[in-house]
Amino acid sequence: MASIAAPAPSKAARVRQTVRVARDRCERWLEAERDQLVLWLPVMLGAGTAAWFVLPQTRDWIVALLCAAAVAAGAMAAGRGGRAAVAVATAAAMVALGLTLAWTRAERVAAPVLARPVVATLSGRVVRIEPLPARELTRVTLDRLRWQEAPDPAPVRIRVNLPSDVTPAGLTAGATLGLRARLMPPPAPAVPGAYDFARVAWFDGIGATGRGFAPIAIVSPGASDSGVRQRLTTHIQSRLPGSAGGIAAALATGDTGAIAEDDAEAMRRAGLAHLLSVSGLHITAAVGIVMWLAMRLLALWPRLALTGRIPLLAAALGALAAIGYTWITGAQVPTIRSCVAALMVLTALALGREAVTLRLVAVGALVVLLVWPEAIVSPSFQLSFAAVTAIVALHEHPRVRATLLPRDEGWARKLARHLAALLLTGVVVEVALMPIAAYHFHKAGLFGALANIVAIPLTTFVVMPAEAIALLLDVIGLGWPAWRVTGAATDLLLWIARTVAALPGAVTALPQMPSAAFGLMVAGGLWIALWRTRWRRAGIVPLAVGAAWALLTPAPDLIVSGDGRHLAWRDAAGGLSILRDRTGDYMRDTLAQGAGLDGEPALLSDTPGARCNRDLCSMERIAGDRRWRVLATRSGYLIPTTLLIPRCAAADVVVSDRRLPRRCRARWLTLDRTALARTGGIAITFATARATTVNTAGDEHPWRRTGIDYRPSSPRRTPGITASRAASSRHPASVARPPSPPQS
Incomplete structure (x- = not known):
C-alpha cells in the first residue's frame, strides 16, 4: 500500500511556527531572569x-504617550498573559509614566522668567546664602521681591552675586535685602554641549540671575544668627585656612566656596571632584562612624548587650546621623537622594536582609525619579547611580563574589586580595563613569581609578573621622591635635590631586559626543549590569557602537557663542584660536571644552592663516575638498557697507554680534544677532557641512521660552525657530550642504 506524503506547510504556517518558537525561547529566557526583571522598572x-x-x-x-499605550495594549493582546507580554506592557507603561511625570513636573514648577537684561532696584527676602571666598563673592537667592519698577514679566525668585567688599555684614537667611542689580534671564548653553543653567533654574523656580552693586543694605534683619551650617563652615575655615579648610568645610557642610580654583581644577582633573560634593560616600562614612561608636559604647552596658538589640539601636542612631548630616549640608537633591539610599540600607539591616543589592539601588532610583524626574538629566544623578550600580553588579557576580569571600589565610595574602579588589572596583567604576563624564564635561580621566584607590580610604577613614573628633573636642577647647591630623590628611589629599593632575595624559579632552551615542553606551552598560544569563553579553554591541561613534565624531571646526561675540576656530594643524583678545575665563573654558581641547586656546590675531585688524577677522581653511572662508566682526565700531558687503559675499560664513545690513549675506550661513537669537550657539564641521545648534526648531520646553509670564492655565504658543538666516534642526542639527565655493 503506497504511503501518502504529508502536504508541505504553507508560508503562513511556517511564520507562525517561527514566531511560536521565538516566543517560547523568550519566555524561557525571562523565566531564567525573573529575579532581574524588577530592576528594569526605574530604567x-x-x-x-x-x-x-x-x-x-x-x-x-x-x-x-500614544505609542507607549499602543505597545502595552498590543503586548497584552498578543501575548495572552505570558511573561514576555507582561514585561513589555509594564515597560511601555513605565515609559509613559516617566514622560508624564516630567511633563507635569515642568508645569507644576512654572514661574515667570525675565524677558531681557535689566538694571533694577529691588528688595527681597534672603532664602539662601552661599559664600564664595575664593572668588570674593557671596551668592544670594531672593524671593518675595518688591520692585521699584517691575519688569514685565517680573520674576518671583532670583539669584545674584554680591562682591564681598559690598556685602553687608551680618547678612543672614530671612533678612530683607535691598539692592540695585543687573539682571538677565537664566542663560541657555553658550555653545552646544555646554552647561544648561536655564533648565536647572526653571526647576528651581529662578527667573533671573545677575550681579548686585552698591547700594546694598539690610532693610530688615533675619535670623539672629547665620544658622548652623554657616557657623560650622566659618568655624572650620578658621581652624584650617586656604583650600584645606575649604575641603574640610565641603566634607562637613557641602560648602565648596573656599577652595581655590586651581585646587578645584586639580581635583577635577585627578577624578577626585566627587569628594567635594556631599554624596553617598560621605553619608556612608558618617553613618559608619556613628554606628561603630554606638556599637562600642552600647556594648559597655551588659544588660543591653545580652538582649541582642545593639545593632538595631546602632542602625537607628545611624539613621539619625544620616538625616542630620543631610540637613546640615543644605538638603540638596543629590544629598537627599543619598540619604534615602542610606536609610533603605539601614532598614534592610534592621530586617535582617542583605544590605546592598541591585534591588535596593533600583528602589532608590525609582523613588528619586518619582519625586524629581528632572534628575535623569543631571550629571550627579547619572554619576552616582552609575557608580553604585557598577560596584554592586561587580560584587554580585559569582566569580568576583567567590574570589572576595573571607577565608583563612595569612595577612599578606589577605591584604593583596583586598588591594586587588579595590583596584578592580576602581577600574570598573572609572569605566562606568567615563562616558558620563565625557558627555557632560568633555573630559575623561586616565588615572582617576589609581587616585581614588588612595583618596577614598584617606577621606573616609582619616579626614572625616579626624574632623568629626576635632569638632567634638572643640566644645571643650581641645580640638587642635585633631585639627592637625585633619590638616595633614587634607594637604595629602591635595598633593595627590595636584600630582595626578600634572601627569602627562592625565586628562583626555573630547568634543561633544552625539546624544544617540551616549544613549547607546548607557543602554549597553545597563544591559550588561542588570542581566545574569549569557544574553547579558549582547550589551557589548551597543556599548561598542556608541563608543566608536563618540570617538569617531570629529571635533567642530568653528564654534560660535549664542551672542555672537565669541568664536573658536580650528586651523588646519588642529590648533584652536579664539576671536577676542579679552575673553573671560568661563568663555575660554567653554569654547575649549566644546572643541575638545585640554588647555588654553590661542588668539586668532596670532594664528597663521587668519587676518585680523581692529574690526574684522577673516579665516580660510581647506576641508572636504573645499576652501572655506569665514568672516567675523570683533569690535563695536560701524564698518562702511561698501567695505563690508563685498567681504560678506566672498565668505561662506559670517559671524557678528550685531545685526548686519540686509545686503550683507554669506554664501552659506549669516550668523548675526537675529539669526543667533533663533539658533543659539552653533558648532560647525566643515568636512561634512553639518551644524549643531543649541536651540531646536519649534522647541516647546518651557525654559526655552524666556520672557513669558508663565501660568499653567494660559495658552502657550511658541514661535518656531526658523532657518531664515541660519538653518537649524533637531539636535544634532543637520544643515543643507552649501553650494561649492570657487577654488582659489
Missing part, C-alpha cells in the same frame, strides 16, 4: 523621562 521610567527632555514639541510628547 524604563528614566527612559520615558529622558524622552520628554529629548523630544522638542508637545505633539512629539503626545505621540510618544
Whole structure:
C-alpha cells in the first residue's frame, strides 16, 4: 500500500511556527531572569523621562504617550498573559509614566522668567546664602521681591552675586535685602554641549540671575544668627585656612566656596571632584562612624548587650546621623537622594536582609525619579547611580563574589586580595563613569581609578573621622591635635590631586559626543549590569557602537557663542584660536571644552592663516575638498557697507554680534544677532557641512521660552525657530550642504 506524503506547510504556517518558537525561547529566557526583571522598572521610567527632555514639541510628547499605550495594549493582546507580554506592557507603561511625570513636573514648577537684561532696584527676602571666598563673592537667592519698577514679566525668585567688599555684614537667611542689580534671564548653553543653567533654574523656580552693586543694605534683619551650617563652615575655615579648610568645610557642610580654583581644577582633573560634593560616600562614612561608636559604647552596658538589640539601636542612631548630616549640608537633591539610599540600607539591616543589592539601588532610583524626574538629566544623578550600580553588579557576580569571600589565610595574602579588589572596583567604576563624564564635561580621566584607590580610604577613614573628633573636642577647647591630623590628611589629599593632575595624559579632552551615542553606551552598560544569563553579553554591541561613534565624531571646526561675540576656530594643524583678545575665563573654558581641547586656546590675531585688524577677522581653511572662508566682526565700531558687503559675499560664513545690513549675506550661513537669537550657539564641521545648534526648531520646553509670564492655565504658543538666516534642526542639527565655493 503506497504511503501518502504529508502536504508541505504553507508560508503562513511556517511564520507562525517561527514566531511560536521565538516566543517560547523568550519566555524561557525571562523565566531564567525573573529575579532581574524588577530592576528594569526605574530604567524604563528614566527612559520615558529622558524622552520628554529629548523630544522638542508637545505633539512629539503626545505621540510618544500614544505609542507607549499602543505597545502595552498590543503586548497584552498578543501575548495572552505570558511573561514576555507582561514585561513589555509594564515597560511601555513605565515609559509613559516617566514622560508624564516630567511633563507635569515642568508645569507644576512654572514661574515667570525675565524677558531681557535689566538694571533694577529691588528688595527681597534672603532664602539662601552661599559664600564664595575664593572668588570674593557671596551668592544670594531672593524671593518675595518688591520692585521699584517691575519688569514685565517680573520674576518671583532670583539669584545674584554680591562682591564681598559690598556685602553687608551680618547678612543672614530671612533678612530683607535691598539692592540695585543687573539682571538677565537664566542663560541657555553658550555653545552646544555646554552647561544648561536655564533648565536647572526653571526647576528651581529662578527667573533671573545677575550681579548686585552698591547700594546694598539690610532693610530688615533675619535670623539672629547665620544658622548652623554657616557657623560650622566659618568655624572650620578658621581652624584650617586656604583650600584645606575649604575641603574640610565641603566634607562637613557641602560648602565648596573656599577652595581655590586651581585646587578645584586639580581635583577635577585627578577624578577626585566627587569628594567635594556631599554624596553617598560621605553619608556612608558618617553613618559608619556613628554606628561603630554606638556599637562600642552600647556594648559597655551588659544588660543591653545580652538582649541582642545593639545593632538595631546602632542602625537607628545611624539613621539619625544620616538625616542630620543631610540637613546640615543644605538638603540638596543629590544629598537627599543619598540619604534615602542610606536609610533603605539601614532598614534592610534592621530586617535582617542583605544590605546592598541591585534591588535596593533600583528602589532608590525609582523613588528619586518619582519625586524629581528632572534628575535623569543631571550629571550627579547619572554619576552616582552609575557608580553604585557598577560596584554592586561587580560584587554580585559569582566569580568576583567567590574570589572576595573571607577565608583563612595569612595577612599578606589577605591584604593583596583586598588591594586587588579595590583596584578592580576602581577600574570598573572609572569605566562606568567615563562616558558620563565625557558627555557632560568633555573630559575623561586616565588615572582617576589609581587616585581614588588612595583618596577614598584617606577621606573616609582619616579626614572625616579626624574632623568629626576635632569638632567634638572643640566644645571643650581641645580640638587642635585633631585639627592637625585633619590638616595633614587634607594637604595629602591635595598633593595627590595636584600630582595626578600634572601627569602627562592625565586628562583626555573630547568634543561633544552625539546624544544617540551616549544613549547607546548607557543602554549597553545597563544591559550588561542588570542581566545574569549569557544574553547579558549582547550589551557589548551597543556599548561598542556608541563608543566608536563618540570617538569617531570629529571635533567642530568653528564654534560660535549664542551672542555672537565669541568664536573658536580650528586651523588646519588642529590648533584652536579664539576671536577676542579679552575673553573671560568661563568663555575660554567653554569654547575649549566644546572643541575638545585640554588647555588654553590661542588668539586668532596670532594664528597663521587668519587676518585680523581692529574690526574684522577673516579665516580660510581647506576641508572636504573645499576652501572655506569665514568672516567675523570683533569690535563695536560701524564698518562702511561698501567695505563690508563685498567681504560678506566672498565668505561662506559670517559671524557678528550685531545685526548686519540686509545686503550683507554669506554664501552659506549669516550668523548675526537675529539669526543667533533663533539658533543659539552653533558648532560647525566643515568636512561634512553639518551644524549643531543649541536651540531646536519649534522647541516647546518651557525654559526655552524666556520672557513669558508663565501660568499653567494660559495658552502657550511658541514661535518656531526658523532657518531664515541660519538653518537649524533637531539636535544634532543637520544643515543643507552649501553650494561649492570657487577654488582659489
